[in-house]
Amino acid sequence: MEEFNTTELNKLREEISESRKKRKTCITICGGTGCHAYGCLKVAQAFRDEIEKQGLQDLVDVRTTGCHGFCERGPIVVIQPKGIFYQRIKLEDIKEVIAETIIGKKIVDRLLYIEPKTKEKIVYEKDVPFYKKQRRIIFGNNGFIDPTSIKDYIALDGYKALTKILFDMTSEEVIEEIIASGLRGRGGAGFLAGKKWEICRDVNSEKKYVICNADEGDPGAYMDRSLLEGNPHSVIEGMIIGAYAIGASEGYIYVRMEYPLAVQNVTHAIEQARKLGLLGKSILGSEFQFDIHVFRGAGAFVSGEETSLMASIEGRRAFPRQRPPFPAQEGLWGKPTNINNVETWANVPLIINKGAEWYSMIGTRGSKGTKIFSLVGKINNTGLVEVPMGMTLKEIINDIGGGVKDNKKFKAVQTGGPSGGCMPAEMLDLPIDYETLTKAGSMMGSGGMIVMDEDTCMVDVARYFLDFTQEESCGKCVPCRIGTRQLVEILTHITQGKGEEGDIEKLKDLAKTLNAGSLCQLGQTAPNPVLTTIRYFEDEYEAHIKDKSCPALVCKDLIIYHIEPEKCVGCLLCLKNCPVEAISGERKKVHIIDQDLCIKCGACLEVCPPKVMAVSKYTGKKKERILNKSSQKSE
Template identity: 75%
Template structure:
């Protein structure tokens, strides 16, 4: 099909869809899947069919809406009525009242935490209000398995624009002017990368979409591939045209089955419509994409490792230079960009570089998707303009911390990133400020931690992760991460010794300076930033025998307040090791030597009583071995 054919097809699609026709969109993201959205969507379809409304109401399973905390999410278009936590039992009522009638169902609406007001429209929900959803926005409207939905939202218009007379150099200039930087972590200017690839004379070039998202807590690439795969493919086709590649790969984790399925379907649909293959849209551009399923190692996301994996070798990074542009897949020039980066490209081409560059800060343009997780009220994917303050993301969009707890730190950039303390909540989020704070943009994970989080424990968690996920090739990363993880484990177990902190920072520096790839070079960041901002917590563990957050079991003691205890016996029943003793209606006590510090007594003690205490800093008697 040529470009005019595509315009015609788009017009046909628009013609067949009335703007006022009610459409029930059910979020089909992985989070909502877990809540049972498939059944909800099917129930809507059945309900519509049962009532013979197929011509009047459409039901669509879309991509992820982002507000995963509140799934399953149903948005009723065209009014944009936002129903959250919708259960199967609600389906009938929704069709009756809201779709056919004009009545809102109060209990399904989002209620503002602060004011308690019910909010009907999706865009009025505070979670969405401050976001700028250039890239994620399409997810809520598109059935990812239906090319028509993407076309209806001006999909592939950017490609048409590029193929209707833009030279590859002009495309690169446009991307460069937009200021787009790689969204995978390192933030290399995308236009510059393309320019280098373009400038190298190589008969065969490849473009690769890196969808091996592996940071704990980050899932924006997954949502994009699952929810709007065509935007990624369109970006890749434009990129291929710009650098002169004829073949591309989407390297996607096999742990993302839905992403694999949807992107595979999208590629097939593109081939069918002449958007991939020989002579794309009647132009001279030949380009096709293969889906490559990753073998499940975190390090496969490192670009040289990813290429090794595609070539059929062990996913182990190699020293750069040569960079992939100089020697990539099978020694050929290769351009690797992250999913989100590719998805930005069509928007830039469609709306022009100035429009994109108008968003963001000096050196960080456009928007960035973050996976907001942890101890936060509104867990989900948020897309915000670069330069937004942490405080706005966490409090305005994220709705603050769960249970009104005190904010302690936010960990950005996954295991390679660092922990940013409360004092820096007004830090604007862009590449430079994050790096300055000792963290990094990474792929956009944002883990919020409250006062009940022990920072030494957090560092330990991330070091255990990197230690296991290191490929094992270079010495500093393989052994250094293990040594750091072991020292941290020792500290959290109360077995730390003097000099541990010095040892930690010495290894951290060695690993950072000496490692072969990005994984090792950034692996010490959680240690270095926690040492920088939370040194007092380390000291508390080492010198005072205390875990201020009451997390590390070695430093925690449970006790029963003899005055408060009413002798209800709940704790006695809950204790798995019979460490709680006492008679009914009389104050109980905990035998410290037998206690395994599971916290079951603490959990079950009635809130009104609160007799079980959890303390730190007390001398712990040796546990008696039976």
């Protein structure tokens, strides 16, 4: 299409909405990665086949959309316009949904979500408690948009903000608006986005770049992927606006290679935008030109750090470098470069459309807007949640997340990925914003929120994170390369029962060195998981070091599995499932675990029937008592 301008964009938008009026009903199927894993694509195809078979294709639309967020309940099907919410849909349910709901206009009761506390069946998506307390200004459109269709985005006012800035705003005005909105970077550190743009804009250079950092490496965080997968045009539009404000002519989206669907969808979206003249030369008939390339990462956590990321785009090892010069001064190939993360870019069109004043009403004094978190771990409602800044952790975990799984006791919530920390129950009243989380020893990070229950060992968690950072440390600077290794070693020793008096002090001391001496944030923040677990759960460290016991019954070297003789019914289940034949016994006779052979894989505990529950784990003194008893017997 040539010479595509604003009038035509508006015309197209009207045409799309007009054509959709005929087909009022739309069956939307969540197509996020979680639902993919549940098999949503087969469900979507089956819906299409059935609609066709019944000759309903002129009345009903079937759309595979972006992620709806409620991953726990996938595959999710929402029937619009009413928003009827069906969950855990299987292939055999489809005929019934078409016959009952689409044709018969009735609800299929058994597919509804049941609120666990009240046992009430909930019909509409908006009434599901998981969604009720959220404010989905960024993520909400995911559920309506087929990410492979630019038309879906345009129909929902997509690229309207772009029109506005290209013809009604100067680059200064755009930057002023973004500064006034109070939008801060969603990648972790929380620098004021507009200010960052301004610095880059003020540097004199013929060539400038903007980059979208989609190297979402924090384990347990996947909101950026869901945005890029589910609504790629919102990110692209944000980048074009940013490029216009800064004066950049080229952009990169750096995506983790572990996210193949995101790569595919965003690449496709860029091609579509190019075809319509929304990218390339003379965008929408204006004088502005800008284009975007997609760069696939190659599996290195450190490339999420901005200077490493640029090195990676340049085809080198993802080594960070000293700052200053900052990327805004000397970035990609030495040119001024502005880097923001996916969620930050996705906020931009919204701010332009609705205005900085509207935007800055949401959130707290220092942290504006909403934040998307991936609420995962030992929580009932796993999924992606978007909440206004300032909501308390408690509200997110209990009201939206439905509390801790299996009625276990809450122990900690971890935010900020490997750079963040664990916060205990006493901190649950903390409101979410950049400053309070940092003060608590954690950080906002990109938005992972991992809930841990009483069965989680905090020393093991610290070891897990340090193992991660040690593995991912690029090795360029000594404090990080050697420091993380030492931290892991001490922590591993503690979890193995080889901890010594003074280890905690050693950990703290090393942490200080890493924080002060590391070149980039990977090393500087790596000790946070250790420091926060020591700060809030020192007793667990003490138990491991002094009593050689793991109170959460996790650390393999400190626990034993034991069959309670008074409970065992002799059903042979554990015996048959033990992979190392460590269990002896006969039918209807008590089974016994040979502790010398046991590899502590937990298979026996897993298969022991819930009614019987004869397998227990023991640590510390109780463990010793049982071991003594059994050795006496064998003598």
